Amino acid sequence: MKQVILFCAFLIGVNSYSQTDQEVIKTIFNTSLSNGQSYEWLDHLSNQIGGRLSGSLNAERAVQYTKEELDKLGLDKVWLQPVMVPKWLRGAPEHAFIETTPGETINVNISALGGSVATPALGVKANVVEVHSIEELEILGREKLEGKIVFFNRPMDPTLINTFSAYGGAVDQRGSGAKEATKYGAVGVIVRSMNLRLDDFPHTGGTNYGDTPINKRIPAAAISTNHAELLSSMLQLDSNIKFYFKQNCKQLPDVQSYNVIGEITGSEFPKEIIVVGGHLDSWDLGGGSHDDGAGCSQSMDVLRLLKESGIRPKRTIRVVLFMNEENGLRGGRKYAENAKLKGENHIFALESDAGGFTPRGFSFDCSDEEFKQVLSWKHLFEPYLVHSFVKGGSGADIGPLKDGKVVLAGLRPDTQRYFDYHHAATDTFDAINKRELELGAAAMTALVYLYDKYGKSN
Amino acid sequence: MKQVILFCAFLIGVNSYSQTDQEVIKTIFNTSLSNGQSYEWLDHLSNQIGGRLSGSLNAERAVQYTKEELDKLGLDKVWLQPVMVPKWLRGAPEHAFIETTPGETINVNISALGGSVATPALGVKANVVEVHSIEELEILGREKLEGKIVFFNRPMDPTLINTFSAYGGAVDQRGSGAKEATKYGAVGVIVRSMNLRLDDFPHTGGTNYGDTPINKRIPAAAISTNHAELLSSMLQLDSNIKFYFKQNCKQLPDVQSYNVIGEITGSEFPKEIIVVGGHLDSWDLGGGSHDDGAGCSQSMDVLRLLKESGIRPKRTIRVVLFMNEENGLRGGRKYAENAKLKGENHIFALESDAGGFTPRGFSFDCSDEEFKQVLSWKHLFEPYLVHSFVKGGSGADIGPLKDGKVVLAGLRPDTQRYFDYHHAATDTFDAINKRELELGAAAMTALVYLYDKYGKSN
Numbered sequence: 001m002k003q004v005i006l007f008c009a010f011l012i013g014v015n016s017y018s019q020t021d022q023e024v025i026k027t028i029f030n031t032s033l034s035n036g037q038s039y040e041w042l043d044h045l046s047n048q049i050g051g052r053l054s055g056s057l058n059a060e061r062a063v064q065y066t067k068e069e070l071d072k073l074g075l076d077k078v079w080l081q082p083v084m085v086p087k088w089l090r091g092a093p094e095h096a097f098i099e100t101t102p103g104e105t106i107n108v109n110i111s112a113l114g115g116s117v118a119t120p121a122l123g124v125k126a127n128v129v130e131v132h133s134i135e136e137l138e139i140l141g142r143e144k145l146e147g148k149i150v151f152f153n154r155p156m157d158p159t160l161i162n163t164f165s166a167y168g169g170a171v172d173q174r175g176s177g178a179k180e181a182t183k184y185g186a187v188g189v190i191v192r193s194m195n196l197r198l199d200d201f202p203h204t205g206g207t208n209y210g211d212t213p214i215n216k217r218i219p220a221a222a223i224s225t226n227h228a229e230l231l232s233s234m235l236q237l238d239s240n241i242k243f244y245f246k247q248n249c250k251q252l253p254d255v256q257s258y259n260v261i262g263e264i265t266g267s268e269f270p271k272e273i274i275v276v277g278g279h280l281d282s283w284d285l286g287g288g289s290h291d292d293g294a295g296c297s298q299s300m301d302v303l304r305l306l307k308e309s310g311i312r313p314k315r316t317i318r319v320v321l322f323m324n325e326e327n328g329l330r331g332g333r334k335y336a337e338n339a340k341l342k343g344e345n346h347i348f349a350l351e352s353d354a355g356g357f358t359p360r361g362f363s364f365d366c367s368d369e370e371f372k373q374v375l376s377w378k379h380l381f382e383p384y385l386v387h388s389f390v391k392g393g394s395g396a397d398i399g400p401l402k403d404g405k406v407v408l409a410g411l412r413p414d415t416q417r418y419f420d421y422h423h424a425a426t427d428t429f430d431a432i433n434k435r436e437l438e439l440g441a442a443a444m445t446a447l448v449y450l451y452d453k454y455g456k457s458n
Numbered sequence: 459m460k461q462v463i464l465f466c467a468f469l470i471g472v473n474s475y476s477q478t479d480q481e482v483i484k485t486i487f488n489t490s491l492s493n494g495q496s497y498e499w500l501d502h503l504s505n506q507i508g509g510r511l512s513g514s515l516n517a518e519r520a521v522q523y524t525k526e527e528l529d530k531l532g533l534d535k536v537w538l539q540p541v542m543v544p545k546w547l548r549g550a551p552e553h554a555f556i557e558t559t560p561g562e563t564i565n566v567n568i569s570a571l572g573g574s575v576a577t578p579a580l581g582v583k584a585n586v587v588e589v590h591s592i593e594e595l596e597i598l599g600r601e602k603l604e605g606k607i608v609f610f611n612r613p614m615d616p617t618l619i620n621t622f623s624a625y626g627g628a629v630d631q632r633g634s635g636a637k638e639a640t641k642y643g644a645v646g647v648i649v650r651s652m653n654l655r656l657d658d659f660p661h662t663g664g665t666n667y668g669d670t671p672i673n674k675r676i677p678a679a680a681i682s683t684n685h686a687e688l689l690s691s692m693l694q695l696d697s698n699i700k701f702y703f704k705q706n707c708k709q710l711p712d713v714q715s716y717n718v719i720g721e722i723t724g725s726e727f728p729k730e731i732i733v734v735g736g737h738l739d740s741w742d743l744g745g746g747s748h749d750d751g752a753g754c755s756q757s758m759d760v761l762r763l764l765k766e767s768g769i770r771p772k773r774t775i776r777v778v779l780f781m782n783e784e785n786g787l788r789g790g791r792k793y794a795e796n797a798k799l800k801g802e803n804h805i806f807a808l809e810s811d812a813g814g815f816t817p818r819g820f821s822f823d824c825s826d827e828e829f830k831q832v833l834s835w836k837h838l839f840e841p842y843l844v845h846s847f848v849k850g851g852s853g854a855d856i857g858p859l860k861d862g863k864v865v866l867a868g869l870r871p872d873t874q875r876y877f878d879y880h881h882a883a884t885d886t887f888d889a890i891n892k893r894e895l896e897l898g899a900a901a902m903t904a905l906v907y908l909y910d911k912y913g914k915s916n
Contacts, residue, residue, distance in 0.1 A: 030617040158893070159488040161842050196893065358816070358872050360843060384619050385818060388843060414816050414872065416893045435616070435654065435874045 021453075025380055025446045027309045032442035037304055039434045041069060041297035042356070046287035046429035053284040054324040055087030055255045062280050063258045066296065066321050070262035073304050077265065080258040083334040085324040087252040088115055090284055094221060096245035098231060099125070100238065108227035110190065111202035111285060112247040113174060113220045114327045115209070123246030124149070124188045124219065130235050134172060134180050146185030149243050151235075152177045153192045153228050156419065163415040164354065167194055167422075171205070178220035179210045188245065189220040192228040194419060200224045201424040204283050206327045221245055259331045260321040264303055266452075268314040273339075274451055275318050275349040276302045276444060279325035279332075279397050286427030290418065294356030294432065295411075296321045298441040305445040313452045315347070322397035325353070329396060336400035346406040348451040350444055351395025355421070356437040357413035361388030362447065365408040373457035374407075377450050386443045388412060407456060411444055479911075483838055483904045485767045490900035495762055497892045499527060499755035500814070504745035504887035511742040512782040513545030513713045520738050521716045524754065524779050528720035531762050535723065538716040541792040543782040545710040546573055548742060552679060554648075554703035556689060557583070558696070566685035568648065569660035569743060569882075570705040571632060571678045572785045573667070581704030582607070582646045582677065588693050592630060592638050604643035607701050609693075610635045611650045611686055614877065621873040622812065625652055625880075629663070636678035637668045646703065647678040650686040654877050658682045661882040662741050664785045679703055717789045718779040722761055724910075726772040731797075732909055733776050733807040734760045734902060737783035737790075737855050744885030748876065752814030752890065754779050756869075756899040763903040771910045773805070780855035783811070787854060794858035804864040806909040808902055809853025813879070814895040815871035819846030820905065823866040831915035832865075835908050844901045846870060865914060867905070869898055 019027070032038075045052075045062060052059040063080065070078045094112055097105040129145060131137060132154040137145065152173035156166035171194055178189045193203035202222045209217050223231065234241055260280060266272060278295020282288025299319045306313060322331035339346060350362075361381070364371055371391050378389050394408035402408060413436070421427040477485070490496075503510075503520060510517040521538065528536045552570055555563040587603055589595060590612040595603065610631035614624040629652055636647045651661035660680040667675045681689065692699055718738060724730060736753020740746025757777045764771060780789035797804060808820075819839070822829055829849050836847050852866035860866060871894070879885040 029619070033616045158491045161487070161897075163893075358874050385846060416816050416897070417891050420891070433875050433878070435621075439619075439874070 021380055021450065024309065024311065024449060028305055028445045028449065029384060029442040031305055031308050032301065032438040032445070033435065035308065036301060036438040036441060038297040038301040038437050038441045041300060042289060042293045042432060042437065043429055045293040045297065046289040050287050051284040052280060052282045052288050054085040054281045054327060055257065056284070059257060059281050059323065063260055066260045066280065066300065070260065070300065070319070073262070073307070075262045075264055075303060078262040081261055081334065081338065083257055083259055083323055083330050084254040085257040085330050086328045087255045088327060089250045089252065091118070091248040091250055094245065094247040096221070098234060099242040099244060100234070108231065109200055109202050109224040110221040110245055111204045112249045113191065113207040113222060114204055114283065115206050115251070116178065116220045116247065116249055117217045118248040118250065119188065119219045119246050123244055125242050125244040126187050127240065128231070128235060128243045130232055134176060137180055137184055142184045145181065148186055149188040149190060150177065150181040150186045151190045151231060153232055155192060156194060156196050158196055163196060163419050166196065167419060170194060174205050174222065175208055178207050178218055179212055182212050182216055182218050186218055188218050190223050190243065191220065193222045193225050194422065195225050195424070197420050198225045198229065200226050201426050203422060203424040204285055205423045219247060221247060257323045259323050259335055261318060262303060263316055263318040264306065264313050266313055266315040270316050271345055272315040272455065273318055273344055273346045274315055274448055275320055275346060275398065276448055277320035277322055277397060278352050280321040281324050281326055283326055283423045285423065285425040286421065287429055289427050289429050289432050290355040290421050291423065291427055292325065292353045294437055295352035298352050298437065298444055301441040302445045302448055305441065306449065311449060315452045315455070317448060317452060325397050332397035333400050339401065346401055347456040348407045349398040349401050350409045350411065350447060351398045352411040352440060352444060353395045353397070354411065354415065355413050355418040356432050356440060357417060358436045359386045359411055359413050359440045359443040361386055361390065361412045363390050363393040363410045363412055365392065365394045365402065370407050370457055381443065381446065384439065384443060409447070411440055413440060479838055479908065482767065482769065482907060486763055486903045486907065487842060487900040489763055489766050490759065490896040490903070491893065493766065494759060494896040494899060496755040496759040496895050496899045499758060500747060500751050500890060500895065501887055503751040503755065504747040508745050509742040510738060510740045510746050512543040512715065512739045512785060514742070517715060517739050517781065521718055524718045524738065524758065528718065528758065528777070531720070531765070533720045533722055533761060536720040539719055539792065539796065541715055541717060541781055541788050542712040543715040543788050544786045545713045546785060547708045547710065549576065549706040549708055552703065552705040553581070554679070554701070556692060557700040557702060558692070566689065567658055567660050567682040568679040568703055569662045570707045571649065571665040571680060572662055572741065573665050573709070574636065574678045574705065574707055575675045576706040576708065577646065577677045577704050581702055583700050583702040584645050585698065586689070586693060586701045588690055592634060595638055595642055600642045603639065606644055607646040607648060608635065608639040608644045609648045609689060611690055613650060614652060614654050616654055621654060621877050624654065625877060628652060632663050632680065633666055636665045636676055637670055640670050640674055640676050644676055646676050648681050648701065649678065651680045651683050652877060652880065653683050653882070656683045656687065658684050659882040659884050661880060662743055663881045677705060679705060715781045717781050717793055719776060720761060721774055721776040722764065722771050724771055724773040728774050729803055730773040730913065731776055731802055731804045732773055732906055733778055733804060733856065734906055735778035735780055735855060736810050738779040739782050739784055741784055741881045743881065743883040744879065745887055747885050747887050747890050748813040748879050749881065749885055750783065750811045752895055753810035756810050756895065756902055759899040760903045760906055763899065764907065769907060773910045773913070775906060775910060783855050790855035791858050797859065804859055805914045806865045807856040807859050808867045808869065808905060809856045810869040810898060810902060811853045811855070812869065812873065813871050813876040814890050814898060815875060816894045817844045817869055817871050817898045817901040819844055819848065819870045821848050821851040821868045821870055823850065823852045823860065828865050828915055839901065839904065842897065842901060869902055871898055
């Protein structure tokens with residue numbers, strides 16, 4: 001540690017003990033941009049391991065890899081926290097086509113939604129009813145929907161500046177479309193991909209059947225935005241065309257997995273815990289690079305950057321790589337449950353789960369008083385253009401920690417490109433920019449440094 | 459026009475005459491994001507035309523294409539402004555290798571710098587002296603440099619948040635390296651590409667021999683960052699290795715070209731002119747997509763978005779697509795010269811020449827009083843996160859308009875990825891994100907709308 005401090009003091013030409021917050025934060029950013037490790041870790045997670053669906057072999061390889069990497073950092077403690085997770089299998093590649101007349105078909109790109117049941121072994125073929133909302137189902141009723149495939153085709157709203165708002169405004173079709181269409185006797189559901197771009201990639205994501213009995217569940221798949229446009233325009237010309245799809249996904253019993261955790265124990269207030277994290281699982285179609293390998297590698301680098309910058313935390317800083325955000329949130333729930341059981345005192349938790357793009361700011365789920373405190377730090381982030389601090393929202397995995405006391409926060413990167421990659425085969429390492437990822441890691445480290453130094457305001 | 463106004467009023471549900479600035483700007487952003495044309499124009503410029511080096515056939519095709527497209531917009535006036543431009547040819551593909559021992563070679567990726575002379579027909583082969591600054595040449599002197607190839611290898615500084623600052627801190631090696639090395643009898647210059655990323659692509663860009671007599675000029679080329687690292691590490695092992703390169707570029711006499719100009723004539727103050735523009739020429743290695751097809755297509759869309767949003771400008775709004783920014787700035791100079799000759803009154807000029815990425819704000823070259831005015835508008839841009847307004851800097855092409863009265867401004871997009879593409883074969887349309895480009899066009903339109911509505915403060 002002494003060497004690190006000396007090295008850091010040398011770097012910026014002053015004794016680190018007398019550094020201002022500005023100077024410490026500059027050291028953090030310099031270190032991330034010239035000697036960051038987030039990019040290298042993410043390369044491995046994306047390219048050597050790849051998609052990390054909960055319960056898969058890849059997810060377990062990611063647990064092992066990140067634990068080993070945390071072990072190398074010389075933290076005070078590294079451990080695995082067991083958690084049972086769902087195991088859903090996509091099975092053989094899906095197959096789908098539009099049939100204009102018997103024998104005349106056009107193949108289209110689909111991807112089974114996570115949690116979907118299989119089609120019958122020979123697939124399902126039916127007429128298609130295009131709708132733009134779940135409410136439309138009730139208007140159409142069983143008469144119009146029975147025996148049909150329901151095609152949800154409401155696009156994300158391109159005029160919303162924050163693309164997560166556009167996602168929030170469209171994702172009910174994917175999340176509840178199958179459950180709702182079942183009620184009217186539909187035989188399958190096709191959902192326009194949650195993607196603002198017109199391209200050929202289907203975007204998967206969870207669908208939730210609620211309490212629909214297993215034998216009543218109907219198969220659901222996402223269709224690429226280009227093919228959604230095609231299907232819609234063909235339906236306008238001829239409402240009698242048929243849609244065929246086949247998928248043989250399967251839900252197996254839960255399996256054992258782990259949250260990966262490492263910590264630097266606080267030197268003065270070890271019982272005040274600060275958490276930084278992302279989720280280690282991903283969907284299976286891409287490399288899980290933006291969602292959420294980026295957040296994991298950034299969170300790991302927060303602890304390394306603190307050490308490299310010569311900072312000895314007063315409070316306990318913990319990195320948590322949560323398992324199973326995508327289709328269960330079991331890791332987030334388990335972590336919070338354990339924390340409660342042990343009576344742990346979390347003062348601040350920060351999640352990065354919105355992509356590895358240029359950081360624009362943070363969102364905070366906290367009281368007005370607590371928000372005042374973070375606003376007092378905002379000027380420290382302005383030189384890095386990370387100066388959009390908003391109230392509301394944090395991250396899914398840290399949500400279960402909410403207890404009216406802990407401050408929850410989310411890193412807010414630029415959102416414009418995120419849904420080009422989200423849950424699709426395009427979410428690969430080549431879509432990551434090294435500097436953008438490193439700026440995010442540095443911004444997170446700076447905020448953790450401030451919470452560690454000053455504690456929570458009340 | 460009436461139809462457009464009615465359409466717009468319908469869009470936002472209020473009569474456009476009573477719209478607040480917030481409402482008008484929202485309409486502008488909505489229109490750009492849901493019905494923009496910048497992306498389509500840039501697709502054509504990048505993919506159907508491609509790199510548009512001054513004096514090339516492609517540059518002339520771009521002049522013709524953009525004039526035709528402006529003609530279709532129903533502007534009040536569209537014209538070509540003649541300007542003589544340099545015509546430099548790259549010639550046959552460059553070839554270069556490192557020779558460890560006679561006959562043992564490793565090919566490396568280079569690109570002749572714009573304006574460079576050719577090597578002798580058989581190429582040039584010599585020992586290499588690696589330096590990190592122009593000042594180092596004087597210390598080494600003729601004794602160490604005569605007959606050698608000088609290798610400038612100072613990287614861009616990764617710790618600077620604004621990558622244009624990092625570019626500014628390294629580009630003297632490319633701009634003046636050849637001119638300076640000539641003085642000490644060097645036979646060639648190799649410059650590390652202006653690129654923050656380690657990759658295999660050489661990045662070209664202008665070099666300036668100043669008043670070095672033509673027969674004394676030595677050839678200069680950029681080397682990819684990966685191969686710069688390789689060459690440097692090989693030199694550390696053995697300073698006797700040789701470098702070979704061959705290029706047969708050529709400077710031809712100046713040729714006729716054009717600035718492409720279109721305008722909406724002001725309804726109340728037609729003699730107060732607002733200019734918005736980018737440069738139509740590009741280097742030849744990529745598609746000139748970020749540099750600066752993006753700025754051209756955004757600027758064209760500013761006039762279209764004003765019309766589509768039902769705004770009838772009081773002042774004259776002019777789009778100028780400048781020719782020959784990259785190796786001469788002849789278009790920018792010609793435009794300013796003509797404006798002066800005609801006694802035109804430019805009140806505001808805005809350039810987009812920093813890539814088609816998410817807009818972060820604007821820079822302003824203006825008085826303190828004038829800066830106060832734009833700061834009073836800043837809150838209007840905050841909902842779009844385009845809220846970094848800084849003083850200093852605008853754009854190269856509009857620079858010659860500076861007269862102590864006109865306010866000059868530059869769109870400031872996110873800078874993190876820009877130098878991955880700048881002047882390289884990677885600057886292609888697939889590196890453009892449609893929404894990011896459209897947000898930039900909308901932000902520019904909003905600022906032009908405000909200057910048109912309120913005029914200049916003094």
